[in-house]
């Protein structure tokens with residue numbers, strides 16, 4: 277822990293925004309935008325796992341992709357090891373990119389069906405022109421396959437010959453082959469059966485302790501997030517509503533949305549005494565987000581002020597951030 | 611034992627594929643008690659959906675084949691019914707909700723048209739009566755602005771809202787049995803909580819019996835009176851919900867319970883895993899289908915398939931709980 281504190285951040289993201297043009301009625305002149313990510317800031321330390329959780333459509337994937345500039349952010353600042361990542365181009369961009377990788381949810385869609393497993397895993401090495409000889413590249417790929425638990429004899433097979441869990445291992449091998457410092461894991465276990473999910477989660481944790489990369493781990497599953505993360509960020513409609521160290525967040529969830537999310541998980545235990553907070557209604561449209569606090573239309577604690585005034589994301593103690601006019605700790609503090 | 615509304619006996623549903631015969635449902639027996647919820651759990655491909663489609667008479671034949679068994683519903687064998695007779699039972703007496711409501715709603719008709727069609731199928735109503743009943747149904751499943759939604763098309767609704775419409779349609783005719791196949795798997799947890807609450811409320815109000823299929827043991831814990839665990843087309847454990855969660859007996863059930871991360875886990879520890887993966891039908895191991903993944907397997911497990919037999923007040927398919935286990939002592 278202390279070691280982490282004394283280090284410089286690996287990544288600093290400041291006021292990141294990503295807007296998509298929304299389809300507007302053909303008579304309306306006004307252009308409207310989907311505010312997929314709206315003013316997100318965080319830092320990530322080396323070797324740290326930041327869990328990102330929230331309902332589908334809240335902007336998790338857009339955030340993860342914007343941070344890697346796989347899609348161009350609308351505005352904001354991204355500092356990677358202190359360098360301004362937004363301003364990099366050409367060879368510099370390529371070099372920094374090689375230190376950042378992404379793993380996708382759907383191992384089926386994200387692997388090129390016409391390439392062999394060996395070619396898929398070698399691709400990042402070839403793009404970076406890492407090795408001049410084929411043999412060296414091959415040795416490296418084989419090593420990566422062994423590390424993720426894929427038998428190297430599958431080198432010349434095609435992705436469709438593999439199960440979901442094995443395809444996810446191929447995706448992971450591809451992501452680690454350049455020994456990156458940062459991997460964005462976008463719902464990497466969401467499409468897997470629970471028995472395979474636990475195998476992949478263990479693998480990701482093992483790789484982190486042996487190779488030392490940081491993860492931005494995106495999931496809609498709070499139990500998975502709790503297992504894997506050091507710190508957790510809760511998103512709602514493109515905004516961060518709460519962020520804290522994992523143990524703090526789970527023992528003291530302060531935003532009503534976080535509380536509702538936690539209470540809604542069905543726990544595998546009988547006659548749970550837990551009181552469920554059942555949110556009413558659906559997620560509002562990010563093209564037309566509610567005024568004031570973006571959560572007020574579904575919030576069980578909302579007061580008048582919530583529909584008019586936007587609560588700031590503020591530190592309510594020890595690096596626990598919460599954006600709510602009435603969150604438990606804010607009240608005590610005032 | 612309460613009154614049984616459904617009794618499935620030795621059901622065998624097979625698929626003829628290029629790679630050979632897939633025994634998707636391989637000699638499955640169970641029953642659903644009146645007013646109770648039976649949870650069916652297991653990983654993908656273990657035969658949960660095909661079991662329910664067999665009950666509904668919706669298995670595509672060919673490539674499918676009902677190779678044997680009986681499905682006794684209210685005293686009669688559904689497998690002996692004609693297509694016409696099944697049409698009268700489906701929707702009226704047995705209704706089903708699927709995982710992806712978009713595939714079961716017709717995109718070119720309004721919600722109202724589809725819900726009134728479901729109503730008119732079984733009752734004669736005037737147009738005006740049907741509209742009123744339809745809107746009433748939408749209100750019952752808590753769709754806000756029901757009058758407005760009634761005239762909208764499926765794509766104008768969110769996933770959670772569409773699932774509510776499916777539930778409304780399924781409940782139109784007060785079915786005696788409601789089969790839910792992963793009804794919340796595609797939904798966010800907050801919406802899942804709304805839907806599960808709704809199903810539970812409706813069950814209490816109408817006394818409908820429910821078959822709840824899911825891969826999520828959390829959902830099972832919340833809704834099921836009884837639980838059936840399937841693996842590779844077979845029932846491996848069948849017990850009450852309380853029994854299963856107090857002590858899973860089959861090594862597969864135990865593995866399932868232990869491999870999911872839990873909120874109160876010590877998460878500095880590695881997750882426990884079930885090694886390997888579900889065998890495909892053309893690669894079935896000899897003996898117990900779970901034996902290549904089972905931490906407790908002995909020689910006997912590799913030789914023969916254990917029977918589903920009573921042990922400690924429930925049904926388990928595992929040699930551990932048989933006389934032979936002691937004798938095989940390793």
Ligand SMILES: Nc1ncnc2c1ncn2[C@@H]1O[C@H](COP(=O)(O)OP(=O)(O)O)[C@@H](O)[C@H]1O
Pocket residue numbers: 296297310311312330331332333334335336337338339562
């Ligand atoms: N390429 C795109 N064009 C337009 N809208 C998009 C695009 N990608 C995402 N969105 C919208 O941005 C919002 C956030 O999406 P996403 O980041 O995928 O959320 P999550 O990953 O949390 O489910 C959603 O409303 C989604 O519809």
Ligand SMILES: Nc1ncnc2c1ncn2[C@@H]1O[C@H](COP(=O)(O)OP(=O)(O)O)[C@@H](O)[C@H]1O
Pocket residue numbers: 625626627632634652653654655656657658659660661670673891
């Ligand atoms: N149309 C089909 N043709 C061949 N095999 C099928 C077909 N439908 C299902 N199966 C097989 O039946 C088995 C059980 O499937 P299913 O009941 O859908 O599993 P579950 O619902 O438990 O995930 C699977 O192994 C699947 O491959």
Ligand code: SF4
Pocket residue numbers: 860861862898899900901902904905906907908911916927928929930
């Ligand atoms: S029969 Fe043997 S292999 Fe099968 S579950 Fe029981 S102990 Fe394991």
Ligand SMILES: [Mg+2]
Pocket residue numbers: 336337338463
């Ligand atoms: Mg996403």
Ligand SMILES: [Mg+2]
Pocket residue numbers: 658659660791
């Ligand atoms: Mg299924």
